[in-house]
Structures are given as structure tokens and as C-alpha cells.
Amino acid sequence: xxxxxxxxxxxxxxxxxxxxxxxxxxxxxxxxxxxxxxxxxxxxxxxxxxxxxxxxxxxxxxxxxxxxxxxxxxxxxxxxxxxxxxxxxxxxxxxxxxxxxxxxxxxxxxxxxxxxxxxxxxxxxxxxxxxxxxxxxxxxxxxxxxxxxxxxxxxxxxxxxxxxxxxxxxxxxxxxxxxxxxxxxxxxxxxxxxxxxxxxxxxxxxxxxxxxxxxxxxxxxxxxxxxxxxxxxxxxxxxxxxxxxxxxxxxxxxxxxxxxxxxxxx
Amino acid sequence: xxxxxxxxxxxxxxxxxxxxxxxxxxxxxxxxxxxxxxxxxxxxxxxxxxxxxxxxxxxxxxxxxxxxxxxxxxxxxxxxxxxxxxxxxxxxxxxxxxxxxxxxxxxxxxxxxxxxxxxxxxxxxxxxxxxxxxxxxxxxxxxxxxxxxxxxxxxxxxxxxxxxxxxxxxxxxxxxxxxxxxxxxxxxxxxxxxxxxxxxxxxxxxxxxxxxxxxxxxxxxxxxxxxxxxxxxxxxxxxxxxxxxxxxxxxxxxxxxxxxxxxxxxxxxxxxxxxxxxxxxxxxxxxxxxxxxxxxxxxxxxxxxxx
Numbered sequence: 187x188x189x190x191x192x193x194x195x196x197x198x199x200x201x202x203x204x205x206x207x208x209x210x211x212x213x214x215x216x217x218x219x220x221x222x223x224x225x226x227x228x229x230x231x232x233x234x235x236x237x238x239x240x241x242x243x244x245x246x247x248x249x250x251x252x253x254x255x256x257x258x259x260x261x262x263x264x265x266x267x268x269x270x271x272x273x274x275x276x277x278x279x280x281x282x283x284x285x286x287x288x289x290x291x292x293x294x295x296x297x298x299x300x301x302x303x304x305x306x307x308x309x310x311x312x313x314x315x316x317x318x319x320x321x322x323x324x325x326x327x328x329x330x331x332x333x334x335x336x337x338x339x340x341x342x343x344x345x346x347x348x349x350x351x352x353x354x355x356x357x358x359x360x361x362x363x364x365x366x367x368x369x370x371x372x373x374x375x376x377x378x379x380x381x382x383x384x385x386x387x388x389x390x391x392x393x394x395x396x397x398x399x400x401x402x403x404x405x406x407x408x409x410x411x412x413x414x415x416x417x418x419x420x421x422x423x424x425x426x427x428x429x430x431x432x433x434x435x436x437x438x439x440x441x442x443x444x445x446x447x448x449x450x451x452x
Numbered sequence: 453x454x455x456x457x458x459x460x461x462x463x464x465x466x467x468x469x470x471x472x473x474x475x476x477x478x479x480x481x482x483x484x485x486x487x488x489x490x491x492x493x494x495x496x497x498x499x500x501x502x503x504x505x506x507x508x509x510x511x512x513x514x515x516x517x518x519x520x521x522x523x524x525x526x527x528x529x530x531x532x533x534x535x536x537x538x539x540x541x542x543x544x545x546x547x548x549x550x551x552x553x554x555x556x557x558x559x560x561x562x563x564x565x566x567x568x569x570x571x572x573x574x575x576x577x578x579x580x581x582x583x584x585x586x587x588x589x590x591x592x593x594x595x596x597x598x599x600x601x602x603x604x605x606x607x608x609x610x611x612x613x614x615x616x617x618x619x620x621x622x623x624x625x626x627x628x629x630x631x632x633x634x635x636x637x638x639x640x641x642x643x644x645x646x647x648x649x650x651x652x653x654x655x656x657x658x659x660x661x662x663x664x665x666x667x668x669x670x671x672x673x674x675x676x677x678x679x680x681x682x683x684x685x686x687x688x689x690x691x692x693x694x695x696x697x698x699x700x701x702x703x704x705x706x707x708x709x710x711x712x713x714x715x716x717x718x719x720x721x722x723x724x725x726x727x728x729x730x731x732x733x734x735x736x737x738x739x740x741x742x743x744x745x746x747x748x749x750x751x752x753x754x755x756x757x758x759x
């Protein structure tokens with residue numbers, strides 16, 4: 187499904203600040219896999235997503251999706267089959283457009299002059315009803331009026347209304363309050379299971395990283411330092427992950443945010 | 453002032469307001485929806501007037517309208533390509549195109565800076581012939597102007613509900629979102645500017661035909677005048693629905709022209725129009741900003757007083 191072959195990218199090339207954000211990284215993700223990704227700040231997690239989406243083009247190496255080399259495809263073309271959600275809930279929807287208009291923009295079938303149909307309206311209503319937030323009765327309200335959690339839930343709906351080949355979640359619950367984060371995570375789980383989506387999720391919540399999905403990657407300094415799935419993964423605790431990080435990288439996982447969430451019961 | 457003369461006054465304001473409201477609609481699309489301040493508006497307005505006049509003088513009054521729109525669309529395409537594909541800053545792209553259009557416009561008018569259509573058949577004289585003898589005879593300018601303005605307003609509000617229209621609105625509303633979606637913001641910007649510039653050119657074409665002449669300065673100051681109308685419209689209602697907002701734009705254009713015509717009656721010299729437009733634009737844009745800073749300014753002054 188998704189394959190990265192020896193992908194590298196460096197930033198600030200030719201200056202004293204030059205550093206390699208991703209170094210000769212290779213990764214294969216099969217169809218229907220739900221992969222969670224953890225790592226400290228600056229480990230290259232978001233850069234990895236940028237390379238997959240096409241907002242960055244690697245200095246070396248190639249990106250394949252469904253066997254096709256998409257390394258040089260522009261971002262907007264890849265976005266037709268890759269859904270991506272960011273940490274910032276304000277980022278994924280247009281505040282001045284209504285909930286329905288945002289959804290119909292996301293669901294659009296490419297006919298530029300088409301107006302929203304009644305079937306679409308019903309489809310969006312049903313999708314929103316699944317969220318259990320009462321948004322199906324507020325479809326004509328501008329998205330700018332929604333709370334962060336509601337807005338991120340709408341963004342998620344926009345990403346999966348036409349099931350994408352690949353769903354990339356970049357700490358999409360990190361900016362929400364704990365209640366909304368839990369809710370959005372639940373919706374994510376349901377949506378991914380419903381359409382058997384191939385999904386990559388970056389998270390700072392180590393408990394969630396082990397609880398959700400079928401495989402976990404740990405990244406450090408632009409490399410994947412630990413890749414675990416199956417039985418070995420189901421036996422892991424967050425403490426095991428922290429120890430693993432210390433052993434492989436020789437450092438403590440320093441992010442306070444991650445330590446705090448590691449302390450929480452999974 | 454007699455009743456008749458004040459009615460005439462209102463009618464003139466309405467005619468001019470409606471014709472220029474097409475430019476206001478163009479700016480509603482480019483400035484309010486797409487979030488691009490298109491500084492080529494003045495030149496594009498003149499381009500539409502010039503291209504339309506040439507076609508009118510060749511004896512094709514109806515054809516002048518699509519001809520002007522096509523010319524405007526091309527001008528918008530150049531502005532858009534400069535800013536989306538060639539790395540030119542969007543304000544600079546507008547200024548550069550505006551400057552270039554000065555030469556283009558004189559070339560279109562065959563090297564002269566003035567064209568007269570005194571004896572030519574225009575869209576308006578055709579309406580005059582059609583209405584001859586009917587009760588509406590005196591409205592031969594008003595009726596076509598109203599028809600064009602209403603048709604443009606209707607089509608624009610319908611367009612803004614299409615997928616392309618939504619995409620254009622989203623580009624102005626949340627560029628980051630559009631950039632990471634399957635919509636190419638370069639495409640939506642280009643489409644938006646092509647449409648808005650064809651409306652601007654149509655507006656110029658109609659104004660030239662109603663005045664029966666074009667000179668090279670017909671469009672100068674148009675951007676600020678239209679922006680003033682747009683912002684006046686915005687003050688009257690803060691309606692959320694798009695069709696309502698589009699209608700309010702027409703209304704704003706009329707109110708602006710009415711105010712201007714009244715001021716002329718009260719012996720304001722005609723050359724003051726642009727200064728007044730500029731002041732209106734500045735007030736309308738900066739008032740909300742200053743208002744939001746008021747509490748801060750007040751606190752600062754209180755602190756100073758205490759010190």
C-alpha cells in the first residue's frame with residue numbers, strides 16, 4: 187500500500203544549521219494496517235507525513251503508493267486519496283463556510299460547477315449524526331462557531347466522507363481538552379474500523395499508541411528505532427516503551443508531555 | 453429642489469450605482485471571498501470600456517458585452533498567473549498589470565485616448581428604441597442597468613454555491629486547509645480572478661456605453677470607489693447568507709452613488725469624489741480595528757494618569 191524506499195531529507199542545507207530530518211528511512215505499510223507513531227519532538231514524525239503527502243519532496247529516495255511512484259506528485263493531487271488531519275483544529279476546515287459546505291467541498295466528486303444535491307445532504311446528515319454531537323441539526327451554521335473538539339470531529343468527517351486510501355493523523359487530539367480528545371479518538375477508531383482504512387497516527391499519548399491500531403513505530407533522529415506488532419506489542423506497557431527508547435537511543439525520552447501521558451493508565 | 457428633480461437625481465444615482473455595482477460584485481468575489489486585493493481593477497475597467505466601445509463602433513452592440521468580458525478575463529488570467537505561478541507578490545502583480553494595461557487600452561482604442569459613440573447603436577439606445585412610447589420610456593438606461601446588475605448578482609450567488617465557488621471561498625477563508633486538500637489554490641485563485649475581472653470589464657463596458665464615450669481615465673479610482681461601496685454595503689447588514697450579501701452589495705453601490713450625487717447638489721466639487729472614497733475605505737477598514745483596541749488604549753491612558 188504505502189512504501190518509502192531510502193528516503194532522506196535535510197533542512198537548512200548549506201548553512202551551519204544543516205541537519206538531516208529523515209535519514210535513509212525505509213518503511214512498508216500494508217493495506218488495512220493502523221500504525222501508531224511515537225517519538226520525541228524533532229524525531230521526524232511530522233516530516234515523515236510531509237514526505238508522504240507531498241508537502242515536502244525528499245532529497246533522495248522514493249515514495250510509492252499502491253505500487254506507483256508518487257515522489258514528485260504535487261500535494262493537491264495526492265490529497266485526492268490521502269486524508270490528513272493536523273493538531274490544530276482550526277486548520278482543517280474553513281470557518282466562514284457552513285458545516286454542510288465544508289463537507290460538500292471535501293466530498294466533491296470533481297465537477298466544479300455542481301451544486302449540492304439532496305442525496306449529499308442526507309449523506310452528510312447521517313455522517314454527522316454518527317458523531318453524537320448534535321451537529322446534524324446545525325449544518326447551516328458556519329464552522330467557525332464550533333468548539334475545538336466539534337471542529338476536529340467535522341475535520342475527521344471531511345477526511346473520511348470519501349474513504350481515503352491512506353489516513354494520516356498528526357497528533358490530531360493533542361490540542362483538545364481531555365474529554366473532547368477521548369471523544370474524537372473514539373470517532374477515529376470507529377471511522378477507521380468502518381472503512382478498514384489504512385491509517386498512520388502520530389501521538390504523544392503512549393497509552394493510546396499501544397491501545398489503538400495494530401502496529402507501533404518509535405522514531406528518533408529521523409529513523410525508525412523500534413517497529414513492533416502482533417503478540418510482542420500486545421504484551422507491552424508504556425514503561426516498556428520508555429525503557430526501549432532509553433536502550434536504543436541512549437537517552438531519556440525527554441518530552442514532559444509524553445512522560446505525563448505515559449504515567450496515565452492506558 | 454422639486455420632486456421631479458429629486459426623482460431624477462435618484463434615478464441617475466441608481467443608474468450609475470447599478471452599472472458600477474458590477475465592479476463591486478467583482479471585488480466582493482476577489483476581495484471579500486478570495487482574499488486578494490486586485491489592484492488591476494482600474495485598468496481592467498478601462499479595458500472593458502475600450503474593448504466594448506471598439507466592438508460597438510464596429511456595429512455589434514450585443515457582441516460588445518462578451519468581448520469586454522473576455523478581455524477582462526484575459527487580464528485577470530495574467531494577474532493570476534503572475535502571482536500563482538511566477539512568484540510575483542499579489543499586490544505587485546495587480547500594479548504591474550494595471551500599468552501595462554494603460555498601453556494596452558490605448559492600443560485597443562487604436563492609438564487614441566478617447567473614443568466617441570455619439571452616433572453608434574449601444575445596448576442602451578437599443579433599449580430606448582424598444583421602450584419608445586411606453587410608460588417606461590424615461591428609464592431606458594435604468595432598466596438595462598438593473599437587468600444586468602440583477603442577473604450578475606443572481607449568477608454570482610448561484611456560482612458561490614457551486615463546488616468551484618465553495619473552493620474559492622475556502623481559499624480566502626483558510627488557505628492552509630486548501631493547500632493540504634485536493635484543491636489547487638493556484639487554480640481557484642486563477643478562476644476567481646478571471647471571473648471577477650470579467651465582471652469589472654463588463655461594468656466598464658456598460659458605463660462607457662451609457663456615457664457614449666470612453667477616455668483612458670474612465671477607470672481610474674474605480675477600485676477605491678467600488679471598495680467604498682462594498683464596505684458601505686457591509687455596514688448596513690451583517691447578513692450571513694451569500695445571496696443576501698450579494699444583494700446588499702448592489703444596495704451599497706446605490707447608496708454610495710446617491711450620497712455622492714447629493715453632495716454634488718450641495719455644491720461639493722466633483723473632483724472630491726476620490727478623496728471621499730479613500731476616506732470611506734480607510735474608516736470602514738480601520739474602525740473595527742481601532743474599536744477592538746479601545747480597551748487597551750483606555751487602560752494605557754489610565755495608567756499614565758495614575759503615574
